[in-house]
Amino acid sequence: MLSSLLPRIRRLTARSLLAVALAPIGAVLAAQTTPHGTERHIHGIVEDDATGRPLANATITVQAAPRSRQTTPLMFSTRSDDKGRFDFRDLPAEVVRLRVRVLGFTPHEERVDLIDADRLITVHLTVATTVLQEVAVRADTLAERLGRVAATSTLDAAALSATRGQTLGETIKNLPGVAVIQFGPSIAKPVIRGLNSQRVLVMNAGLRQEDQQWGTEHAPNIDSFEASSVTVVRGAATVLYGADALGGVVRVDHAPVPDSGGTHGDIALNTFSNSRQGALSMSAQGADLVLPGLGTTGYRVRVTSRVAGNGGAPDYYLSNTGFRELNGSVALGVTRSWGTADVLLSRFGTELGVLKQAHVGNADDLQRAMTTPPTDSSFTYGIDRPSQQVSHTTLRTRFTFAAPKASELEVVYGLQYNHRREFDNHGPLRFRNEAAFNLKLFSNSLDLRWTHARWRGLKGTIGTSGLAQGNQTLGKAFLIPGYDLWQGAVYAQEDLALGRLSLNAGLRGDAISQTTIAFADQGIRSAAGTRTWRDFSGSFGAAYLLADGLDIALRVARAWRPPTVNERYAQGVHHGTAQYELGNAALNAERSQGVEATLRYTRPSFNLEAATYRNTIAGFMYLQPGEPVQTIRGAFPGFRYSQTDARLRGVELSGNWSPHTRLQLRLNGSAVRGLDRVNGGPLFDMPADRVSLTTRVQGRRPSVGAWFVGAGTQMVRQQDGVPEGTVYTLPTAGYALMQLEAGSTGARVLGQRLDVSLSVNNALDTRFRDYLSRYRLFVNDAGRDVVFRVTMPF
């Protein structure tokens, strides 16, 4: 059913887009060719001069000379939209006065000559020095400029508060182009346009998250309550972020440390019925701390705790899938006339269980596990073996130095320590408490970014980035050898605004060196050696405003990625699939060429974004099935890291429509096709096609706040694109899930503000297995989950 629906949706969209695109073009052309009279047109965009960020809700007024007989001047007024754009029509063909005002910025005034032609104007506003910018969301302004030419989606603080899931991956999995590889409720790895792990970079608080992300069962070690916004950049973002961002970036941003105001904070409580999870997070922040030597300092402290037991499928529990988390962070910051300085210290700690059935011996054990129906009918919060224990500690210091003409130097130093231990039930009892895998990863990174003053319309950033990393392998069993990694890069990104056209170009050169340390024990041999790679990556994008609210962006990007240590040196059984995986030390870097187009249409009550892309990756590294491996334990399907040429193509569609102020309809759809060009088969781990539709009724009442009630469905088509030779080649059946939600923001209970939401995921308790669930060989995915979230700011 869905497969016939999708082409119809595509055709419908294309036709209506075409109609929508042609009409305004016609209107604009007509306006421009009208001779003098009263039909001049001013069209423009309002931006923050320092960051290039568009300013929404700016008040723009145009004043023209009074007509004959009138004594008052003609006044036209409008507000800029959320992309900073504004539009004036029917202006007299004379010299008019344009004024732009936004809270927090110095008002701007200029004369605009409309006698001969319409005008396209970009207005740059500078921050008013007398106003304290509490809402200065610095975030990562480089990527915001990238967002004009690339497809990005953002979940802001309100959206996060209402939809935060059990893990970071679950929180973003409903964004267009995003899927997750899941190992039960506790592990969810983001997949962007079909690519994951070492091809998707996760940024946390402005630092590359170095938490052994090459492992598919290594979830991002991030406290999702720390995020004040999460942005997903789809497509190669390697110029700004480095080689890992070949597939995309998941950027978790923290709110800046306050620079004014007394103590305030929030308490958030989330509960999930499926795994009986309780999550509590408390934070306090303010700027009334006076430290010796530093003066007035802003601070933020946060503590989060999560406790979850076994997840449940509709008929049975998923044994040993509980998890616990205890995280904390402290941040201090000062804002002075020369700039800002801040330091962040955070720790993330988790212990999580791995599904017992998923830890198998040899291929016969796997076959038996796949065919034995699960019968576990007991719930417990206890975590037994097999299990993982991970801790991630981050120290980040950041300085920004303001320089004349709104230029800025930013220096960020980060130190990360990731300790991962995995425990299983193999081996003699007296050594059972020692970890099978014990990996310690130390990463130092230093980033310098110089954002220069606007010069001839060009605004941009030149930066340099360095990473020094060392890994220690200490467990009972071999996974990867110890290694040292050094990376250095230089990059530049520039934007040029030419009225309706925005251009963005970037170039980056990287040098990466890996030195592995010899390992010889228990029959496993891993050689020592050093390898170095040097290459450049670049991207060029253009966004053109076709008409009011309609713009099209086109981007080409070249990216590359060297093989990771596990792709080169892995040796051993991957317990969840009984696969014997062998690395290949001779792998070369992979290189990708991508082209993408994004069409965006925004109206007050309707917006639509359609994106399509084509990415060819030469030397794509993947696990190729080969001869079975025999060891004393029996036979295992053998897989070896190899290279092929791959091509990924896909489309994403997302739209929002409010036919009535109280009603909101939302549509989201993604499809990806990955092809191995050498053998003609599909790539592994491609998400199935999916569409989600939600309806929401909303309103506002004095003590209830902004309330909403909604229902939605997510439909996933069967995934029959499964490569040959993998363990389980049967297509995963399609499924449809229903979700319900209700909540309100800004309710007042006993004088205290509360944001509350209640959602029911998989409301009908549907039995299903998603293709990207690694437990799909053994058990169904999670059943009904009633989620209650309440946030109380104080």
Place this chain on the structure above:
Amino acid sequence: MIERMSRGMSRGVVLAGASALVLAVSACGDSATAPGGESEVISRVTLTLTPSAGGAALSSFIDDSDGNGPTAPGAQVGALALARGVTYTGTVKFENRLVTPAEDITAEVQKEANEHRVFYTVTNAGVTITTTDVDGQNRPLGVRFSKVVTPTASGLGTVRVLLCHYGNVAKVGTATSCTGDTDISLTFNFTIAP
């Protein structure tokens, strides 16, 4: 303003210098195995058959020279030439010969008998194997067994030795095949002397 900026800048330079130092020092890769690693691996399995009525013992072993590595186990060393009508008392021995001195893992298996069981599967109709030892809860263990060759048995056969480890599931005494994790799965050939 320039003085303020330069003060901030000089602080920045000091910090950058300190960071460069930390950068140089902290990259420290290493690999070593933790204690307990030695007893994980079984690299040789030996079958010893002693006729219960007396006589020379038959012994045969299979080596996996790289333990958990990808090279396949070697060929069987030592022939098991069984005689008709004889009942043999058998034992299986598990060793780790990748360390010096070689480690006897059989003792570990016997000590943790509640978590282990050895299954024997024979492909010749004239030969049967019954395990003779039990664990602490009277469930079969299988390190010792009895192999009966009927008077009319002939030809060739194989016996598959499977060491089953019950780490995640309960060991059931009446099971006829492994329901836990397989730690060893090797096949030995034998012949029946005419």
